[in-house]
Amino acid sequence: MSELSASKMHQGVKILHDPIRNKSTAFTDAERDALKLRGLLPPRIHSLAEQEMRVLGAIRSKVNDLERYLYLIGLQDRNETLFYRVLMNHIEEMMPLVYTPTVGKACQEFGHIYRIPRGLYIGPSDRGHIREVLDNWPHKNARIIVVTDGERILGLGDLGANGMGIPIGKLSLYTACAGIHPTQCLPVMLDVGTNNEELLNDPLYNGVERRRIRGEQYDALVDEFITAAQDMFPGVLIQLEDFGNANAFRLLQQYRQKTCLFDDDIQGTGAVALAGIISALRITGGELSDQRLLFLGAGEAGIGIADTVVAALVDEGMSVEKARQHCWFVDSKGLVVSDRGEISASKRPYAHKHAAAGSFIEAVKALQPTAIIGVSGQAGAFSREVIEVMGEINQRPIIFALSNPTSKAECSAEQAYDWSQGQAIFASGSPFEPVERGSRTFVPGQGNNAYIFPGVGLGAVASRARRVTDEMFLRAARTLAEQVTDQDLELGRIYPSLSRIRDVSALIARDVAAIAYSQGLSDREEPEDIMADIESQMFQPVYPHYA
Numbered sequence: 145m146s147e148l149s150a151s152k153m154h155q156g157v158k159i160l161h162d163p164i165r166n167k168s169t170a171f172t173d174a175e176r177d178a179l180k181l182r183g184l185l186p187p188r189i190h191s192l193a194e195q196e197m198r199v200l201g202a203i204r205s206k207v208n209d210l211e212r213y214l215y216l217i218g219l220q221d222r223n224e225t226l227f228y229r230v231l232m233n234h235i236e237e238m239m240p241l242v243y244t245p246t247v248g249k250a251c252q253e254f255g256h257i258y259r260i261p262r263g264l265y266i267g268p269s270d271r272g273h274i275r276e277v278l279d280n281w282p283h284k285n286a287r288i289i290v291v292t293d294g295e296r297i298l299g300l301g302d303l304g305a306n307g308m309g310i311p312i313g314k315l316s317l318y319t320a321c322a323g324i325h326p327t328q329c330l331p332v333m334l335d336v337g338t339n340n341e342e343l344l345n346d347p348l349y350n351g352v353e354r355r356r357i358r359g360e361q362y363d364a365l366v367d368e369f370i371t372a373a374q375d376m377f378p379g380v381l382i383q384l385e386d387f388g389n390a391n392a393f394r395l396l397q398q399y400r401q402k403t404c405l406f407d408d409d410i411q412g413t414g415a416v417a418l419a420g421i422i423s424a425l426r427i428t429g430g431e432l433s434d435q436r437l438l439f440l441g442a443g444e445a446g447i448g449i450a451d452t453v454v455a456a457l458v459d460e461g462m463s464v465e466k467a468r469q470h471c472w473f474v475d476s477k478g479l480v481v482s483d484r485g486e487i488s489a490s491k492r493p494y495a496h497k498h499a500a501a502g503s504f505i506e507a508v509k510a511l512q513p514t515a516i517i518g519v520s521g522q523a524g525a526f527s528r529e530v531i532e533v534m535g536e537i538n539q540r541p542i543i544f545a546l547s548n549p550t551s552k553a554e555c556s557a558e559q560a561y562d563w564s565q566g567q568a569i570f571a572s573g574s575p576f577e578p579v580e581r582g583s584r585t586f587v588p589g590q591g592n593n594a595y596i597f598p599g600v601g602l603g604a605v606a607s608r609a610r611r612v613t614d615e616m617f618l619r620a621a622r623t624l625a626e627q628v629t630d631q632d633l634e635l636g637r638i639y640p641s642l643s644r645i646r647d648v649s650a651l652i653a654r655d656v657a658a659i660a661y662s663q664g665l666s667d668r669e670e671p672e673d674i675m676a677d678i679e680s681q682m683f684q685p686v687y688p689h690y691a
């Protein structure tokens with residue numbers, strides 16, 4: 145649509161209520177005349193930069209982060225250009241507000257802070273009509289869908305329909321970090337009920353009032369949704385997010401071979417953690433093939449990371465069987481060993497022959513790992529003793545406390561540095577502030593899949609990839625690791641600065657797209673310059689001229 149015809153459609157007050165086209169006080173005199181806005185705005189014209197200053201002041205004056213979140217979502221509802229300008233120009237300050245940890249708090253309160261819907265709700269009563277529901281979405285050009293059923297929201301458990309905050313937040317990062325146009329992002333809540341009694345008893349809970357549907361009914365709903373989404377938005381990329389363990393692995397297996405789909409908690413987290421390990425090895429001087437990783441927690445993130453590490457080792461020439469021996473798991477029943485009895489299919493490859501160990505510290509002492517990776521959702525599980533023992537075993541122990549939000553981290557950055565005499569190479573899923581000790585400043589890296597999914601998604605949709613492959617995630621991990629500078633490592637940070645995330649995402653997208661083209665996963669002709677092609681598709685938060 146040309147800007148002129150857009151302006152005709154949106155004459156008058158309507159354009160002020162269209163968040164995609166609204167410029168608010170930045171409408172020029174000529175635009176105010178052409179669009180019949182005279183009198184509807186205060187007379188003083190402000191530039192986007194001045195509006196940004198106003199917004200920053202407002203955000204910073206709020207009393208807590210949930211209020212800041214609400215302000216930002218309100219801004220997104222009024223003026224997306226300004227919202228993304230603020231988000232992109234101040235990503236380190238804003239990401240913890242629109243994403244983990246604050247989005248976790250927002251999800252817990254979702255029914256109570258509800259204002260305006262963002263995204264689509266699809267539930268059991270929509271069976272047989274999901275296409276019509278998708279057709280109600282005002283934007284017909286969705287390219288990326290993030291969908292959850294709310295069963296495992298971050299490390300917070302079953303939040304039912306309150307989990308809608310997660311697809312919204314993830315998609316805001318798609319735009320901010322990888323330039324996917326806001327109208328091409330579709331958040332979806334598959335509201336199949338919740339088993340969270342507290343929510344079911346809360347009169348302000350706004351999801352379906354029932355316990356979760358399971359089995360055939362559930363599968364049929366998911367299947368209808370995926371089929372309808374592809375039909376409605378050809379080529380759309382579907383990101384599975386924060387499903388319960390069993391469904392996450394199952395749905396990924398079931399759909400990844402036939403649709404453009406991935407699971408962020410399994411594959412995105414896998415890639416971001418591998419990137420962190422590769423960078424940590426630049427500090428320790430070790431090889432990936434010398435590492436022994438001990439995971440606490442054997443859910444999506446843990447298995448996803450182990451599978452990605454195994455893929456990297458196999459790519460280096462190791463056998464799968466041998467590679468798996470480098471990854472060990474402790475779950476709620478202790479060390480996962482081969483003679484334990486019933487073991488789920490996803491853990492089975494990592495159930496090695498070994499004496500049982502009941503607790504995590506016992507397993508650390510028995511296995512002498514080079515790295516411990518917390519993906520358990522158990523706050524404080526990396527005790528002082530665990531970290532001290534890791535420091536005795538290793539000169540530079542690798543300690544990743546990846547559970548989200550911050551309240552669920554296995555240890556804090558301070559604890560990791562203090563209990564290891566400053567030797568830990570630490571990363572966390574949610575952000576921690578730098579830690580000052582004497583003349584030294586330790587800057588913890590944020591090992592969050594936000595470094596991976598925006599770039600992978602952009603690469604996939606820009607190349608019109610029909611599938612998202614493991615090879616793409618392995619490549620994304622390596623590309624991310626390559627962006628870590630010696631300066632980052634000197635600060636202790638094993639990820640690039642968040643301020644560079646847009647460039648990093650573009651590089652990941654380039655490499656993912658290159659795989660799609662070279663492996664015949666795209667019908668699109670390979671552009672001469674993939675990077676230029678990617679960049680040309682990235683949304684920039686600038687106002688159009690209407691007159």
Ligand SMILES: O=C([O-])CC(=O)C(=O)O
Nearest residue numbers: 244298299409548592593
């Ligand atoms: O959302 C995040 O911060 C990372 C993630 O996918 C999760 O913890 O489920």
Ligand SMILES: [Mg+2]
Nearest residue numbers: 298385386409
């Ligand atoms: Mg997640």
